[in-house]
Amino acid sequence: MTDFLAPVEETIAEAPPPQRGGGAVRYLLTKVGGAIMSVLMVVVLGFFLFRVMPGDPVTIMTRGRPVSGAQLDQLRAEHGFDQPILVQFWNYLVGLLHGDFGNSYAFNAPAGAIIGERLGPTLLLSGTAAVLAAALGLWLGAKTAWYRNGPLDRASTGVALVFWSIPPWWLGVVLLMIAGGVFPTGGMQSPDSPTALVPHALDVAHHMVLPVFTLVLAIYGQYQLVMRASLLEEMNSDYLTTARAKGLRDDMVRRRHALPNALLPTTTLVFLHLGMVVSGAITVEAVYSWPGLGQLTAEALEAKDLPLLQGIFIVLVIAVVIMNLVADVLLRVLDPRVRAS
Amino acid sequence: MLVRRRLAGAVSVIALVAVTVPWVAGAAQAQGEKVLRAGITQDLDSLNPFITITRVGTDLTRLTYEYLTTYDPKDYRPVPGLAEKWETSPDKLTWTFTIRSGAKWSDGQPITAADPAFTLNKMMTDKAAATANGNFVQGWESVTAPDDRTLVIRTKQPRSTMLALDIPIVPKHVWEKVTDFKAEPPLPLVGSGPFIVQDYKASQFIKLKANKDYWRGAPKIDALDFVYYKNVDAEVQALQKGDIDLMSRLVPAQYDALKNDPNIKLNTGAGRRLNEILINPGAASADGNPIGNGNPALKDVQLRKAIALAIDSRTLVDKVWGGYAVEAAGYIPPGFAEFHWPEKRKFDPAEANKMLDEAGYVRGADGVRADKTGKPLRLRLLGHAGTNLDEQGSKYITSWLKDIGIAVEPQMVADQKVNDATTAGNFDLAFSGWSANPDPDYVLSLQTCASRPNADGKGATPDSFLCDPEYDALYAQQLAETDRAKRIEIVKKMQQVLADRASLVILGYDNPLEAYRADRWAPFTTQPSSGGVIMNQQGYWGYYSATPGRTTDADAPAEAQGGGGNTGLVIGLVGGGVVVVLAGVLAFARLRRRGTADERE
């Protein structure tokens, strides 16, 4: 009889014992596989989508220049436009496999190199803005949820909603109008920026003030609202009652129990969003002449610079995909429940 | 608490940076270097003089490389550059240039006739080297340098453009080692012009250093920086703040707003860009086959002329360009006064109506005339979405043409779509425009039969699809005419013919609007001397003339405009709002905290 009493819990436990090692690898492989698939689809879509766009790249390339028909034909042959589209696609794929995005039409350089050059400033701008916005948003979100429906909540949530409703570029333009006299209005550094590290960093920081401020205001609201919602969700949880019953102080209950749980979905969202911030900064980069990918995208679209457009498209998607992966892995590291499933 | 402290830390770091940095940045400038900083908006495609075709790129090659001849700052006449003098053989096929002696490359090597001979021969033999300026050497027989000071060019036909060769001459000793003429050259460049490109950061800045050995004499400043601004308003603010010294491409409202700034000197000149409406006269490919879907009624020159008569350039100049443009006349813009045909285009809707009545276009019940096949005259008007002239101008044109019984449907589409449609002849009316050069050859060639595309609508840059024997004959004549005065006469005649064929309607010529820091710089040399520009010249005169000092501005318009001054109001409004909101939040937070600090669950 005891035969059945003792082992029964172990054998028919509701939660099967987690398999740690194998599960993690499989999980990661699935995620990476999905990501690779998405990138492949983007490669295909990017190639054909931009080719459907109007405009003959060769005429755009030579617009306003005295060129003869023969010259145009030669350019066309040089860029391979005279070949069937599938051949062009094949060549493009072969190039990509060798890490070659092709040569930009508008800039006399490999598309990959140009994108690489612009990636740094974009990461600097959107990274700084995202970190600041996340810090501000999470902090305010936690505050407002804890004191929900209080005056702080009402005021701060209201402000967040207002900023969330503002088109970022308009905010940028208005800020430019207000504070353009105090801070640099464009670029990432002065042309005579000091070469020593610290003064140079200060110069760059000075140039970053307005664009970062704009981006932070544009995105922190969302973080705040999500953090508030997820903390409110956690605050209904029974384990908080347990924690209070144990005699924990209010702020300890919040810090030790409610916040870590509420942070899980929010952190994931922040990372998921981070990939988007890069492409979302296009307009802010345009307002503040920031030499980043966003501006490059606008220029490439204008010039119908196919290799550049395809390259940017892939890079932006890879940025999002990587951030998604990071978010997945992070959630797995932070949340033991995800680890088990 | 911890989070709050950290946040406070971040805020104070930002504040610190914001406060300290202006001095840090200022320190660099205070080292005594005299630098002219010019704002630019267009990106640079390449620093390779054989490749670059953008405005910025060609400006840089003009600054870095002296050409054989250049254009006079006063009136665009060809004047000596590397070539100090030249002569033509009686058959006008052989040109002999004498190369200046004593001029040196920026690396100290002497400049000899071997350099232009190398450059020009390279362009005739290497396809890559012909990318940007290959059209200049087309139809040439040979280029030789019999000695260090003599350059001989033989052409197959007489050419009137031999003194307008916009070809950067590169140092042979540097470029003869180059195998790939498409590659970017290493920095700093080796050049012969007044400023040499030293450093370049895409979309950020281009730095040039003054060439102390420049043969005309060293520039009066040490360096010239071009700084990128994608946003012109940000650029204007940078000018007002003193981050840059010089800028162009202002829009009228900005120009007006700057009138109030005592530190800023404004400059405008006669337009060098022609803006037109193309009227599809029955587009055809180069071999004469009709292409496109233009309205066949427009083949009637009377109808086209009536349309031209119904468009009021004066109003467009006043309303769309805010007065900063020149009223429509000849095809060559007034900025190039020599070739400009100054007879103003007429605006006379009554006359247009009369012409149409006489030509048999009968008005229908809805006021729209019928064409000769009885169909109502409905025309598409293609414009560039987002371009102010096209967007606003189309509204005026629609209403003017309505007055003469023609229904117009404006279609504003992406630039590239306009290009595609106009190249393939798929339009009735379309906005178009060209920036002209001191030598009118290129813009004139756009209206010849030869500029029409091949059968599939590709392979050329057609403009209005005019194919007129008289015009083409005149075109060939001016190309072969080396006597400048005679050539001018022919070009003016051609403009008359163009006006008469009415395959295009000139709308006007927008003026370049520029501004610079009057408190730091003496007046710049403009090209042409009266009503000319500082930036975007056909030459380097503006930058070369930069002299630190002060522009005493006796004739500065002192009238207070409605603009500028309101910035304060905005700052007050918006800033005030922000402060109130922040204060409110803080106050609430404090109140709340004090009230519930202890007994809180």
Added chain:
Amino acid sequence: MTSPVWARRRAAAGRVWREFAANRGGLVGVVVLGLFVLTAILAPLLISESSLDVTRATGQRLESPSGDFPLGTDENGLSVLTLTLWGTRLSLVVGLAAAVLSVLIGTTVGILAGHFGGWLSAVLLRFTDFFLIMPSLVLAIALSAVLEGGAGTIILAIGVVSWPTSARLVRAQTLAVEARPYIERARALGGGHGHVIFKHVLPSVLPLVFVNTTLAVGTAIVAESTLRFLGLGSTSEITWGGLLRSASSSGAITYGAWWYLLPPGIAIVLLVLAFTLVGRALETVLNPKLRERR
């Protein structure tokens, strides 16, 4: 049969309204929204065509506010107030149409992916994920370059680009509903896919869809203004985004013409805020999980 059902529906609507009205933010949102809709409807009565025609403009370029022009004039001498009021029409239409299009696609994909498992769901999910990671702005710009210019294109571009979020939301809700025992009961009663989807899933997803649409309108209006700023669409269409673009391209910033730059922007913020407030209030009313919390 019908009368008690209708009575019940009326009662339910009344309950929703009472709970909604208890939310002050939502109430403010509804009032603001109402004002905007009223403006949009009445605009043709208040404003004559000619006051929008640049060829008949009476003012000077960028006149500051005065008695004739309470909010000054634009670069063509037209009244900014008139333009802003008139812009309500198209801005509202573009926002609504784009949001409806986006939510429509999203709901269809979401329900299909949630209800049917297997390969259909896998394919739809991959498709959704794919669209989710696309740089939407770049995609929208490319799309609007391919299609004809104009508001229709912008609606299409926003709608086609922004549906994946609602698809995921609807799918999650569909899965939640399908996990309920009453679905099992419906299937045990003999109900097929159509029965389960239309009698059970769709009705319980609809409130969410409604809330989502309300919130999506705000996003769509902001997206519209961004596309306009990047030069898409025609300036002959008067929308707030278009006005802001004209303002920034005509040098209003340097001119200090706040009367041109601020009103359309503030209108966007107010309208988006109104939609957001209404959406959030509806969410608390229609989503029982949130209702308990507040």
Added chain:
Amino acid sequence: MTPVLELRDLRVTYAGGHEAVRGVDLTLRSGQTLGLAGESGCGKSSLAMSVLRLLPKDATVSGEILLDGADTRTMSWGRLRAVRWASASIVFQGAMHALNPVRRIGQQIAEPILLHATSPPDEVDARVAELLAQVELPPEKAQAYPHELSGGQKQRVMIAMALACRPRLVIADEPTTALDVIVQAQVLRLLTRLVSEHGIGLVMISHDLSVLGSVCERLAVMYEGEIVELGTAPTVVHDPQHAHTQALAAAFPTVGDPASRYAPATTNPAGLPPRVVPEAGEPLLRTESLRVDFRDRGGGWTHAVRDVNLEVGRGEIVALVGQSGSGKTTLARTVLGLQQPTSGQVLFEGRPLPRGGRALRDYRRQAQLVLQDPSSALNPRHSVYEAIAEGLRIHRMPGDERALVAAALEAAELRPAQRFMPVLPHQLSGGQRQRVVIAGALALRPRLLVADEPVASLDASVRGEILALLLRLRAELGLAALVITHDLGLAWNIADRVAVMYRGELVEVGDVEQVLLEPRHEYTRSLLAALPEVAAPA
């Protein structure tokens, strides 16, 4: 000696004016155990939470709550925090949610120890291990996260945590609800042992009188916020005085008591139907070597149902018993065609079950499902009328829809039918909802009802009514039923035959009397042994 806990005229009122607790007086001395019984909503949880002032903000508490003589109601927050857990701790209902999902078990147990400094910091780990050992868990479990534990293990952790600061009082709020019979027995045994070993005062709350009776010395029965009966456990269970206590006591029959055989507790005037002997002959439903396998997330296979041969005769009620995870719900779903078998087949009236299409739909008219939780088995947006008409519409049943719905409601004893038709599910009580579900099934005039735990989520007093209804329907309509349950008392109440399922297999099938009174399989015996027992009155 001061009592550990003394309640004097305790009242709890919620913001809406609802009085959850209305003047309760209780005294508990050190080492005493008290059971607090009552149905949902009787105020027993509010009472428990009020002791440590853990009620939501909108609750007002009056009276005195003396914990070791000090009134927690008037303590400062600081003093209260010191008292919490150190003097009195709580074992919460639903250990699943009462543990923080992202912190390790060990940390959560150690937290109050560190906070109240009841053990020196360097001995905390040892203390945690000791506590785990006390609840019969290996010390490695300190590294585990809550989701890695089974329900019973989590409840053990909760108990270990409750003992962490050596409190003088433990309040256990439904500590075994949602646990299986066998696990419940284990946890109860553990609790009883620890309380007596450490001399702790215990207040245990449950809706199940027999559970309380098996652990506690005294029982208090709560009804509508008041204590209606208080006495020693055997007296209250075996000789209840108050009507409500009687209903509670009757709801959980003693297996083997002939008085409750075919006689669930009911106050329905219709009374109990006469006994019916099921028809012999070809069974209505038969499964042949039925197997159902599922693929795990890990890639392996779970054999939910293995080689099951089960018969349900015409008009017969068969109880399928087993603990959760034994595969009984999967079996039910397969019988209804909601789940495809891996191998074997289901025969209805001798014909294999159709796999899809019209034929399956027609089959589903004949076999109907009644689910465990009636509140979620009804679409909250559909009125009673719509819920019942749903099946009629799917099968396009001939006849007047309204009349058919009315008839089904009458059959499920929802009278008058007209009054219930426009009502929405949430306006009904749990029992009424279950009747609506049954009515919805009856409307299609089925031959077989498959009822999955039909009364598990219902209050004790309603339980008997629903079971009586099933018996009456069998008698009046000849309806056969397959009732899935973990509750042996239910089988004793209504079933003709019982089938015991263990790990996907039927280990014992036979007549109720035979299986429950003379179990042959060891598993059946352990199930019976796990039933809580209350000592006979002295």
